[in-house]
Amino acid sequence: MQTPLSLEQYKEFTQSFLLRKSHRLPDGKHPIVLRIVYCGTRKELFTGQATLPQFWQSKFGMVANNTSDSHSINKELMRISNKVDEIFQNMKTTLGEFSIEEFIDQIKGKPKAPLTIMEYIDNRMVKLEKQVGVNVSKVTFYKYRRTARYFKEFLLTERKLENLPVSRIDQDFLETFLNFLRKEKANCHNSSSALMSCLKTILEEAVKARVIPYNPFINLPLTRKPVNRVYLTIDEIKSLQDLTGLSESLERNRDLFLLACFTGLAYADIKALKRNNIIVEPDGSKHIESYRTKSTVLSYIPLMKAAENILLKYSTTEDCRDFLWHVPSNQKLNASLKIIGKLAGIERNLFMHLARHTFATTITLSQGISIEAVSKMLGHTTLKHTQLYAKIVNTKVKAEMEKLKDSFGNF
Incomplete structure (x- = not known):
């Protein structure tokens, strides 16, 4: 039969x-x-x-x-x-x-470890979703979710499969997927490396259990390349401050960007900002205490007058802590910032994270604030991250001095 x-x-x-x-x-x-x-x-x-x-x-x-x-x-x-x-x-x-x-x-019907790559991915996504807000940020969860989405698309379009035995994952397969991320999905080198690192974490269990015979990531270069971090100059910041004739939504989005310039808060941290994050000292000075959404590291940011004025503008009382505004999605906000930048005569495209770069360079390090203090305000886990901005400032200083080196040559 x-x-x-x-x-x-x-x-x-x-x-x-x-x-x-x-x-x-x-x-x-x-x-x-x-x-x-x-x-x-x-x-x-x-x-x-x-x-x-x-x-x-x-x-x-x-x-x-x-x-x-x-x-x-x-x-x-x-x-x-x-x-x-x-x-x-x-x-x-x-x-x-x-x-x-x-x-x-x-x-x-023997109980078994997951056999397929999609089982490993789905299991990890379930665990991560439960950890969001506890020890995993939404940003991290979204990055893993993006990795999973790209991987499913890769299997369907490139391999004509819905799934694959996890034991079949080898270095050649990973290199093909990495190439797919770069060429087909137009991810830059660092973004592709970050997504591949998510996949590496997902497959750690399979590697340890020898479901995958050997670690296919050993000889796969996932290093980050130095990034040219753009930032605004003082004149460009002032041109944004002086910009008039904006619609209500464009004006609010301009102010959100400027608040980020004067506080170093990332988009997710501005969206999560609440009254209790702004602390008033006995002497009347104010600072922001906020756990970074991305790293859960506590940031300590003295509130500049310019930042306080922005909050007061949207406050329902005379207390800046009573601000009330709508923060649009990061995508919509960045789209409107491109328009705002052009209206202000700024040649480069504006985006929310550029404001954080501006705080680190133009607002703080260029003004003599110590790298340790800047690192604390940015909520960096190590000084190594802040040193990237310090290098930018040092390069700027060198360029400025190049203009002067021959000025007093005949003295």
Whole structure:
């Protein structure tokens, strides 16, 4: 008794029921076994059914109908056959290729580690979603979600698969996916490396459990390249402050950007800013205490007068802490900032994170604020991150001095 399969599948996989005549049970019956042949390898499984040799019809793989229990036995064999065929079809769809041992384990229903890459990805996404707001930021969760979305698209478009055995992941596969991120999805080098690092974390469990025979990331370069961090000059900041004739929404978005310039807060931290984040000292001075959404590091930011004035502008009282405004999505905000920048005569495109760069360079380091203090205000986990901005300032100083080096040459 066999479930009909296509000719191509038949060549690859067959199943049949046999009577194990070499093994006799105490009641004289012989066990019925399921023989599976997959890619030239044969395995046999006990079905839990048995019959006498004279009632077994080997040609049809079933018990003759003239016995009292033939109906129940044949019904169970048909159920097993359908189940095996269903498992085979599912594994071909999701895995493409698999071993007969993996096939047998599925038939037996053995508890197992995840077999496919999508199982690992889905499991990690479920865990991350539960950790959001506890020890994982929304930004980090969204980055993993983006990685998962790109990977699914890569499998479908490049490999014509919905899934893949995780054991098939090797360095060549990862390099192809990395190339897909860069060329097809237009991610820069650093963004692609960040997404690949997410995939590396997802696959750590499979590597440790040796489900993947060796670590395919060992020789894969995922280093970050130095980025030319753009920022605004004091004159450009003033041109934004002096800009008039804006619509209500453009004016608000301009003010959100300027607040970021004067506080160093990232978009997510401005969106999360609340009254209780602004602390008033006994002497009347104010500062912002806020755990960074991205790193959960506490930022301590003395509130500049310019920043306080922006908050007062949107306050429902005379207290700057009672500000009330709508913060649009980062995408919409950045789109409007491009318009605002052009209206202000600024040649480069404005975007929210540029304001954070401006705070680190023009507002603080260029004005002699120590790198340690700037690091604390930015909420950086290490000084190494802040030193990137210090290098920019040093380069600027060098360029300025180049203009002066020959000025006093004849003295």
